[in-house]
Amino acid sequence: MLRLVVTVLLCPIATLSLAATHYIANSGRDSNSGLSPAAPWQTITKLNESLAHATPGDSFLLKRGDVFRDAYIFCGSQYQNKGNQSVATNPPVCSGASGRPIVIGAYGDGPNPVIDSADVLVGKWTPVAGTTYQLRLLAGQQFPLKLYVDPNPANGLQQQLLPVPNYVGVCSPGTTYNFLDMWEAPSSNADLSLLAGPAPVRGCSDPAYRKITPAKNGEARQSFAPGNTGLQNVEEGASAFIPGTRGFGYPTYPGVWYVSGSPTAGYTVYLNLADGSNPNSHVIEATHRIYGVFIEGTNYVTVQDLTVAHSFESCAQDIPYSDTDPVGSYITFQRLRVFNCTSLGNDYLTQQNTNLGLAHTRGGISVHASGAKNPPNLKSPAVLSSFVGTLDSYFASDNTYLAGINLNGIDGGKENSCLACGNFVNTSTAPGIVYNTSLNFNAGSLPQNVGGRIANNELTNNQLGIGFTAISGGLLDHNYIHDSYGEGIQIGGYSSSTDGGPGGPVPGSQVISNNLIVNLGRSASRSLYNGIDCNTNSTLFSGFYEMHNTIVNTWGAGATFEGNGRNGCTAPHFWRNVIDQNYPAFGNQAALPNWNPSMRSLNGGNLLYIVSGNHAGYDFHDNFYRGAPTQKVITRASAGSFNCEDWITNGPDRNSTCDGTDPMFLNPAANDFRIQTKSPLRSNQRNPRDIGAIPYQSPELPLDKNLIVGPIK
Numbered sequence: 001m002l003r004l005v006v007t008v009l010l011c012p013i014a015t016l017s018l019a020a021t022h023y024i025a026n027s028g029r030d031s032n033s034g035l036s037p038a039a040p041w042q043t044i045t046k047l048n049e050s051l052a053h054a055t056p057g058d059s060f061l062l063k064r065g066d067v068f069r070d071a072y073i074f075c076g077s078q079y080q081n082k083g084n085q086s087v088a089t090n091p092p093v094c095s096g097a098s099g100r101p102i103v104i105g106a107y108g109d110g111p112n113p114v115i116d117s118a119d120v121l122v123g124k125w126t127p128v129a130g131t132t133y134q135l136r137l138l139a140g141q142q143f144p145l146k147l148y149v150d151p152n153p154a155n156g157l158q159q160q161l162l163p164v165p166n167y168v169g170v171c172s173p174g175t176t177y178n179f180l181d182m183w184e185a186p187s188s189n190a191d192l193s194l195l196a197g198p199a200p201v202r203g204c205s206d207p208a209y210r211k212i213t214p215a216k217n218g219e220a221r222q223s224f225a226p227g228n229t230g231l232q233n234v235e236e237g238a239s240a241f242i243p244g245t246r247g248f249g250y251p252t253y254p255g256v257w258y259v260s261g262s263p264t265a266g267y268t269v270y271l272n273l274a275d276g277s278n279p280n281s282h283v284i285e286a287t288h289r290i291y292g293v294f295i296e297g298t299n300y301v302t303v304q305d306l307t308v309a310h311s312f313e314s315c316a317q318d319i320p321y322s323d324t325d326p327v328g329s330y331i332t333f334q335r336l337r338v339f340n341c342t343s344l345g346n347d348y349l350t351q352q353n354t355n356l357g358l359a360h361t362r363g364g365i366s367v368h369a370s371g372a373k374n375p376p377n378l379k380s381p382a383v384l385s386s387f388v389g390t391l392d393s394y395f396a397s398d399n400t401y402l403a404g405i406n407l408n409g410i411d412g413g414k415e416n417s418c419l420a421c422g423n424f425v426n427t428s429t430a431p432g433i434v435y436n437t438s439l440n441f442n443a444g445s446l447p448q449n450v451g452g453r454i455a456n457n458e459l460t461n462n463q464l465g466i467g468f469t470a471i472s473g474g475l476l477d478h479n480y481i482h483d484s485y486g487e488g489i490q491i492g493g494y495s496s497s498t499d500g501g502p503g504g505p506v507p508g509s510q511v512i513s514n515n516l517i518v519n520l521g522r523s524a525s526r527s528l529y530n531g532i533d534c535n536t537n538s539t540l541f542s543g544f545y546e547m548h549n550t551i552v553n554t555w556g557a558g559a560t561f562e563g564n565g566r567n568g569c570t571a572p573h574f575w576r577n578v579i580d581q582n583y584p585a586f587g588n589q590a591a592l593p594n595w596n597p598s599m600r601s602l603n604g605g606n607l608l609y610i611v612s613g614n615h616a617g618y619d620f621h622d623n624f625y626r627g628a629p630t631q632k633v634i635t636r637a638s639a640g641s642f643n644c645e646d647w648i649t650n651g652p653d654r655n656s657t658c659d660g661t662d663p664m665f666l667n668p669a670a671n672d673f674r675i676q677t678k679s680p681l682r683s684n685q686r687n688p689r690d691i692g693a694i695p696y697q698s699p700e701l702p703l704d705k706n707l708i709v710g711p712i713k
Contacts, residue, residue, distance in 0.1 A: 019057030019100065022050060023107060026066040037063075037107065044071040044115070051075050052093050057100035062306070065110035067153070069119055072289050072311070073104060073303075076296030096300030101332070104293070106305035112337055114153045117289040118146070118310035121269070124280065131276040132235045135284075139266040143179070144286035145312045146343060146392060147257050149273060151285050153307055156339035156389025157426060161271070162253040165194050166230030166260070171204035180230060180258060230258030234270045287312050292338070295319070300330045307337040314366040314406075315341035320378060329379035331367065338364040339389030342402060342430075362402050363434070364388035364427070369409025378410050380417040380452075386424075393429040398463040398486050398523040403427070403434035410435070412452020416475045419452040424459075431464035431486070433457060435471060436493065448472045448494060460484055463523045469493030469536075473508045478693075479515045482671065486523030488554065489515060491544070492536035492562075492569050499543025502573070502619055510544040516673055516693040520554040529556035530609070531579070534569035536562075542571040542617065550578040550673050550693035552665075557609035558625075571617030574653075578681070578692035579607050580663055581627045607644060620653035624681050624691065626660055657681065663692075 020035065024047050028040030034050070040063065041047065047060055048071060054060075062068065075094040096102040106113050121144070125133040137144075147161040165182035168175075171193070177183065182194045186204065195201060228236070234256050255274045261267035269286075271279050292308030295301055295318040308315040315338035320328025341364045365388060367381040388404035400406075404425040412419050425432040435454060453475040459465045465481035465488045468474065472495070481488045491512060498508030505511045512532060522529040531551035534541070541563075551558040558579035561569040607625045625644050644658035664679040666672045673693065675681055681691055 021059040025063035044068050048074045056097035059103040061107040062113035064106050064108040067114040069116050072291045073293045095298040101300040101302045104303045112307040114307045115292040118285040118287045121284045132272045135269045137267045142288040146287035148285045149282050160392045161255045164233035164256050176200050176202050234258045234272045237272045302332040304334045310340045312343050314362050316365045318367045332382045334384040336386040342391050363406030364404045366406040383420045385422040388425045391427045391430045400434045400467050403431040405433045407435045411450045416451050416453040421455045423457045426461045432459035432462035434467040437470040471495045475511050477513045482518040486528035487533040488517035489532045492534045497544040513547040514693045515549045518552045522555045530560050531558045533560045541569050545573040547575045552580045557606040560609040562611045573619045576622045576691045578624045615652045618652035621655050623656040625658045
C-alpha cells in the first residue's frame with residue numbers, strides 16, 4: 001500500500017501595520033478613541049503622547065477653526081535633551097518612512113487650526129500712574145515671555161508689545177538676575193548686559209545674558225535711560241525709544257511692558273499701551289510656550305495646514321539628535337502660516353560666544369543642524385507654500401541668525417531638491433530666507449551645505465531678501481523680492497561652484513537665475529543695500545552663474561563682485577541680466593505700491609561694483625544697463641571707476657547695451673516687469689526673446705503682490 005505523505009510547511013506570515021488617522025478637536029475628550037471626527041481627542045498633550053507611538057503612514061489631524069493652547073506639538077524623543085543625543089541613547093520615535101510619512105495636519109472646513117503659544121491674561125488691570133496699568137498674577141501662574149494686544153490669528157503682520165529693561169546697577173557676582181534685568185559691567189568700559197531669557201542666572205559671566213551695543217550711524221535700535229527701572233521705562237512709553245531710521249519696514253510698537261516678581265510670590269505685569277487706553281478694554285495675551293511645532297531626531301514627517309503664532313523661539317523647528325547621527329531628515333513643512341515667532345534675545349546673538357552655534361539659529365520656520373561639528377546631514381527638508389509674517393524683535397536686524405525661513409546644515413543633493421519654494425515672507429524685522437551655515441566655515445567649524453533649490457518665493461518688507469551662502473552648488477531661481485530693505489540676494493560666503501565654462505552650468509554649478517528684484521532701501525544696520533551681492537574675503541568663489549535676473553532701483557549697486565586680493569567673488573558668468581537704476585516713474589514716487597522716499601539711492605546706486613581690477617575669466621555678455629546720466633555706473637574700487645560705455649568697450653562685457661534706452665517693462669505699476677514685445681532690448685540681444693527675469697512670452701511667476709504662489713512643478 002502506497003502511503004502518501006504530505007508535508008505542510010509552516011511559514012511566518014508578515015504582520016502589516018495599517019496606518020491610522022487620528023482626530024483632535026476642542027470639542028473632543030482625551031478619553032475618546034480619536035479615530036473618527038465623531039470621537040476626537042481634545043488636547044495637544046494627548047496628541048504628543050500618541051506621536052511617541054506613531055507608525056509610518058499615521059496621520060494626526062486637528063480640526064480647522066479650532067485654537068489649541070495647552071502645549072506645543074512635539075514629534076521626537078520623549079527624553080529631556082541634555083547634551084548630544086544619539087540613536088543608542090534615544091532611539092527615534094515619531095518617524096515615518098519613504099512614501100509613508102507621519103502627517104500632522106488639518107481636517108474639516110474653515111481656517112487652519114491654530115497652535116497658539118500665548119494665553120489670555122485674566123484679571124483686572126489697575127492704574128499705576130498716567131496711562132500705565134498693572135496686573136497682579138497669582139503665585140504659580142506662568143511667567144509671561146511676550147505680550148500682545150487684541151491678537152488676531154488672521155493678521156500675520158501684527159507687532160508685539162515691546163518689553164523694556166530694568167536697570168539694577170553694577171553687576172555683583174553673587175546676585176541672581178531675572179528676565180529683563182539690565183546690569184552694568186564692573187569695569188571701566190561699563191558695558192550694559194540684559195538677561196533676555198526667562199531663566200534666572202547668578203553672576204556676571206553667565207552666557208545667558210546679551211550684551212547691549214549702543215545705536216550707531218542712525219541705526220534703528222531701542223534706547224532707554226540706563227538708570228531707569230522697568231516701571232520707569234514703561235511709564236516713559238514711546239519716549240524710551242529712538243526713532244533712528246524708522247521708515248518703510250521698521251516696526252511700530254502698540255505699547256511697552258515690564259514684569260517683576262518671582263515664582264513663589266507671583267508676578268506683576270506693568271503695561272502702557274501706545275494709544276493710552278485702558279487694558280481692561282482689550283484682550284491681552286502672554287506667550288508661555290517656547291515653540292509651536294518641534295521636530296527632533298526623526299525622519300519622514302510632514303507638518304501641513306496649520307497656523308502657528310506667538311512662540312518664544314521658532315514657531316516650527318526641526319533639528320537632528322546630535323553631531324553624528326543622520327536622524328532628522330526628509331521633514332516637510334507645507335501650507336503653514338507662522339508669525340510673531342522668536343524673541344528679543346535674537347537681537348543680541350551677535351554678541352554671544354560662538355559656542356552657541358546653530359543651536360541658536362531661529363526663524364519663523366527653522367531647519368538646522370544642532371551641533372557645532374555637525375556635518376550637513378539633514379537630507380532634503382522642504383518648506384513649501386507657507387506664509388511667514390512678522391518676527392518679534394527689539395529692532396530691525398539683518399543678522400542671519402534670525403530669518404523668516406532659516407536653513408542650516410542641509411544636504412539638498414546635487415539634484416537640487418526644493419528646500420524653500422512657493423513661500424510668501426514678510427518679517428518686517430529680519431532677513432526673509434537664509435540658507436547658510438552661520439558659523440565660520442573657514443575656521444573649520446562647519447562644512448558647506450550641499451546643493452538644494454530656493455525658488456518661486458515672494459519676499460517683501462524684510463531686512464535681507466535671500467541669503468544663499470556657504471553652499472556647494474545650489475540653485476536660486478524665480479524669486480520675487482520687492483519693496484524691502486538690504487540686499488535682494490546675498491551670495492558667496494564660503495560657497496563653491498563647479499565651472500561649466502561658457503557652455504553653461506553643469507551639475508555642481510551654483511546658479512542664480514530668473515530672479516526679479518525691485519525697489520530696495522538700506523537695511524536697518526545700514527550695511528546692506530545691493531541687488532545681488534557676492535562677497536567673500538576668506539575663500540575664492542568663482543565659476544558661478546548669474547543669468548536672466550531683472551534688478552530695478554536698489555539703494556546701492558545692482559550687482560557686486562567683492563573680495564580681497566586673490567580671494568573673493570571672481571570669474572563669474574553674468575549673462576542676459578537687466579539692471580535699471582533709473583526707472584523714471586520712481587522719480588515721482590508713484591509707480592509701485594509701498595514706495596517710500598527713503599528707498600531712493602542717496603549715493604547714486606551703481607550698476608555694478610567690482611572690487612578686483614583683474615578681469616581675467618570674467619564672462620559677461622548680453623546684459624542691459626541703465627543709470628542716471630550723472631551716476632558713476634561701473635566702479636572698480638581698486639582701479640577707480642569708468643562709465644558704462646567704457647565698461648562695455650574696454651571691459652569683459654560683450655554684446656551688452658548701455659545707452660539709456662527705456663527697457664519698456666510691461667506694467668511696473670502692477671509689479672509686472674515683463675519686457676514688452678516691442679522693447680528695443682529684443683533687437684539688441686543675440687537671443688531677443690530671452691533677457692531678464694521673466695521672458696515676455698509667458699510669466700514664470702504670478703505677480704500678485706499678496707499672492708502665496710504654489711510649489712514648483
